[in-house]
Amino acid sequence: MAKLYFRYGAMGSAKSLNLLAVAHNYQQQKKRVVLLKPHLDLRFGADTIRSRAGLSMEADHLLYPDTVFIYPGKQSVQGEHRVDFSNLEPLHCILVDEAQFLSPFVIEELQQLTIHCNVPVICYGLKTNFKGYLFEGSKRLLEIADTIEEIKTTCYFCNRKATQNGKFLNGTPVIDGPEIEMGAEERYLPVCKYCYLQKPL
Ligand SMILES: [Zn+2]
Incomplete structure (x- = not known):
């Protein structure tokens, strides 16, 4: 089937x-x-x-x-x-x-x-x-x-597998807040859990 x-x-x-x-x-x-x-x-x-x-x-x-x-x-x-x-x-x-x-x-x-x-x-x-x-x-x-x-891809910042979708507001990563922020430049990048949480590797 x-x-x-x-x-x-x-x-x-x-x-x-x-x-x-x-x-x-x-x-x-x-x-x-x-x-x-x-x-x-x-x-x-x-x-x-x-x-x-x-x-x-x-x-x-x-x-x-x-x-x-x-x-x-x-x-x-x-x-x-x-x-x-x-x-x-x-x-x-x-x-x-x-x-x-x-x-x-x-x-x-x-x-x-x-x-x-x-x-x-x-x-x-x-x-x-x-x-x-x-x-x-x-x-x-x-x-x-x-x-x-x-479907795998690599973290934008290191060479680990990307598992999260990082949101960057004016270049700074954010992991909470509203879906849409007015007047800010948003960018989404594939990131690993370390880069997502900004923990040292
Ligand atoms: Zn990474």
Whole structure:
């Protein structure tokens, strides 16, 4: 049976690049993939899946916290946000970027697609926020994904494995405070636990 995958990694671990490579490989074999990402804002290019390496593809659908999926055998549902997978054209894989921002409801909907459509769903995302706590979507994925894989990268400051997402405000690391700080220059970097906590190695 098809699986729900969660491939997590720190900032800059090439998650989107990995997603785009998987999509490319399927498409080279003339197999159909669907690309999904959460609706986050209305910025220009909000529906683009973009890797820091410079590659990008357009997402087929944006997901809202209440998005429901339609598939063969599912009772018709009401709701403003729906994605229809009842098309009989074969679908080989569903790829999801920035899955940490999905609602638990949508994660469960993705699980239903693996069961009822027998299509693998591969979700890419961060595990924890800059405070070190699980994102809502990542929490649900860790709870119900069939396969959990880490995409590794190195700490920005040393050569250990990055396990945290460090937030830097005007160049200074912070591990608490509000999600958004007005008027400050924010930067997120992959860091190891020592550099995150600023402990001597
Ligand atoms: Zn480090």
